[in-house]
Amino acid sequence: MTWSEMQPLLSQACWDTLYMVGWSTLIAVLGGLPLGILLVLTDRGGLVHNAAVNKVIGQIVNIARSLPFIILMVALMGFTRWITGTTIGREAAIVPLATGAIPFYARLVETSVREVDGGLVEAVQAMGGSTWKVVRSVLVPESLPSLISGATTTVVALIGYSAMAGTVGAGGLGDIAVRYGYQRFETGLMWITVSILAVVISLIQFAGDLAARRLHRRGGHPGPAPRPRPLRTAAPGAGPTDAR
Amino acid sequence: MITTTGLTKVYRARGREITALDGVDLHVREGEVYGVIGRSGAGKSSLIRCVNLLERPTAGTVTVAGQDLTALAGRGRRASRELRAARSRTGMVFQHFHLLSSRTVQDNVELPLEILGHSRGKRARKARELLELVGLGERATAYPAQLSGGQKQRVGIARALAGDPKVLLSDEATSALDPKTTRSILRLLRELNRELGLTVLLITHEMDVVKAVCDSAALMENGRIVESGTVPQLLGTPDSRLARALFPVSGDPLGGEGTVVDVTFHGEAAARPVISRLSRTYNIDISILGAAMDTVGGRQVGRMRLELPGHYEENVVPIGFLREQGLGVQVQGRPARLAEEGAE
Ligand SMILES: Nc1ncnc2c1ncn2[C@@H]1O[C@H](COP(=O)(O)OP(=O)(O)O)[C@@H](O)[C@H]1O
Ligand SMILES: [Mg+2]
Numbered sequence: 001m002t003w004s005e006m007q008p009l010l011s012q013a014c015w016d017t018l019y020m021v022g023w024s025t026l027i028a029v030l031g032g033l034p035l036g037i038l039l040v041l042t043d044r045g046g047l048v049h050n051a052a053v054n055k056v057i058g059q060i061v062n063i064a065r066s067l068p069f070i071i072l073m074v075a076l077m078g079f080t081r082w083i084t085g086t087t088i089g090r091e092a093a094i095v096p097l098a099t100g101a102i103p104f105y106a107r108l109v110e111t112s113v114r115e116v117d118g119g120l121v122e123a124v125q126a127m128g129g130s131t132w133k134v135v136r137s138v139l140v141p142e143s144l145p146s147l148i149s150g151a152t153t154t155v156v157a158l159i160g161y162s163a164m165a166g167t168v169g170a171g172g173l174g175d176i177a178v179r180y181g182y183q184r185f186e187t188g189l190m191w192i193t194v195s196i197l198a199v200v201i202s203l204i205q206f207a208g209d210l211a212a213r214r215l216h217r218r219g220g221h222p223g224p225a226p227r228p229r230p231l232r233t234a235a236p237g238a239g240p241t242d243a244r
Numbered sequence: 245m246i247t248t249t250g251l252t253k254v255y256r257a258r259g260r261e262i263t264a265l266d267g268v269d270l271h272v273r274e275g276e277v278y279g280v281i282g283r284s285g286a287g288k289s290s291l292i293r294c295v296n297l298l299e300r301p302t303a304g305t306v307t308v309a310g311q312d313l314t315a316l317a318g319r320g321r322r323a324s325r326e327l328r329a330a331r332s333r334t335g336m337v338f339q340h341f342h343l344l345s346s347r348t349v350q351d352n353v354e355l356p357l358e359i360l361g362h363s364r365g366k367r368a369r370k371a372r373e374l375l376e377l378v379g380l381g382e383r384a385t386a387y388p389a390q391l392s393g394g395q396k397q398r399v400g401i402a403r404a405l406a407g408d409p410k411v412l413l414s415d416e417a418t419s420a421l422d423p424k425t426t427r428s429i430l431r432l433l434r435e436l437n438r439e440l441g442l443t444v445l446l447i448t449h450e451m452d453v454v455k456a457v458c459d460s461a462a463l464m465e466n467g468r469i470v471e472s473g474t475v476p477q478l479l480g481t482p483d484s485r486l487a488r489a490l491f492p493v494s495g496d497p498l499g500g501e502g503t504v505v506d507v508t509f510h511g512e513a514a515a516r517p518v519i520s521r522l523s524r525t526y527n528i529d530i531s532i533l534g535a536a537m538d539t540v541g542g543r544q545v546g547r548m549r550l551e552l553p554g555h556y557e558e559n560v561v562p563i564g565f566l567r568e569q570g571l572g573v574q575v576q577g578r579p580a581r582l583a584e585e586g587a588e
Pocket of ligand 2: 285288289290416
């Protein structure tokens, strides 16, 4: 296979991967962010403690997270057809990709938001702030560097999943690697694909880390974030003497 | 300004019950600086957090500026709109400042104004004004992490004042600061109290804080207030542990028959030559075992340990004379008599 044969294949595949990953990341963030925050808020000691809601969301997230992507893809076929009218192609692949990534990101959001110093939440409550105000001006902005890191992790994971989606006709770099590299022994093309994937993932990781670090430093943290007081439990016995 | 009656808080943690507040009756008058002192774990934070209902009292009532906050509290953990409105009229400062690291100093001060729904222009103007007031006009665009501890607490105070509160709650505001910074922050609180007529309820485990700024004080132990009153009142109360801690007197008795008396004087009485008059009037020799003058809550206070010759029974009249002069008198080795001397 010559470069002039490979080139259009590769650029189409890159575009397909970008398209699938881009849209599913967007949907994952839009869905995972509120879910993750809700998981923290409804937990015991949370601002809107609700055991039932917390349990239900937690269970759904756990189940969705534990399903292998390939099974999720098959299981969601009906749903996918209902939404996109088809079960093959890039658009159709976005449905299972996003569905798998929402709970993935939600868990990462949950962890990030839990790290926020509970004292900040209290400060805003003491000013008369509502729960919504706490979410908007404390939980999200204060955990933003961590939320961005989580989104980066999600993008990288989605690139991996999108390769599997490629095998059911969605195109993309994974599809190229399987069809040409595995089935036709086009080793050259396969290695180029692998290299592109490696570069793309490195770039995304780099950009994500950079953004997170910039934000973190704007907050003026010289090193790692200070030891936070967990949001969920008011530390018992946290008296003045343990201040120093 | 702040009144609590029978305030009780019981925490339930893993089946265990911890009574952090056990029927606290607190009365803070308008315009005064009221200090609550006690050891770690005494329930001080629980008390101050119950005052703006950050912590829901198990029993009892909290009234701030004539408004019964316990009645405003909504169901469950969610705060009702009315309670949130009441909170926005009460400022609070914290030991660890609790400034948002993602916002500049000015944006931190604007936060309560956002909650109050003020326009952008009005917020910025007010925030600038407050930062000037606390001496940080220059640092408006800095991030909290670029400030020293004392500066952070000034921002915390500016933020607490944004909603033009009548009441300021301070939970160990100076406990994370060095002594010099502590003094400057206390001076600021005192100024704000004087200039804005702000009522301040502050919590501390340091006696020096009470000594420096408080008009009144209460001692807390095991969730109860065991002693309270205005500082002059306390200093005039024999056997007051707060008074002794605020202003210790020392001096060993000479031995023999004498009666040892601790005398506390404040205000005008400090200026009058009471001791020489006592000596002349009753023709007795008075030994001064120890004495000290100090400033407590901005007032001159003196304490003196005297020894009068003879047993207590022989000195009843001179001691009565001292009491008549408006001094706090405590006779060593005698049960305390509650002094009305210092009372208004
Ligand atoms: N959220 C909580 N859950 C359980 N116990 C608590 C909680 N907050 C405080 N306590 C307990 O209540 C007591 C009083 O605590 P606190 O009010 O913080 O005292 P102080 O501020 O005087 O150190 C302590 O024994 C503490 O362990
Ligand atoms: Mg405390």
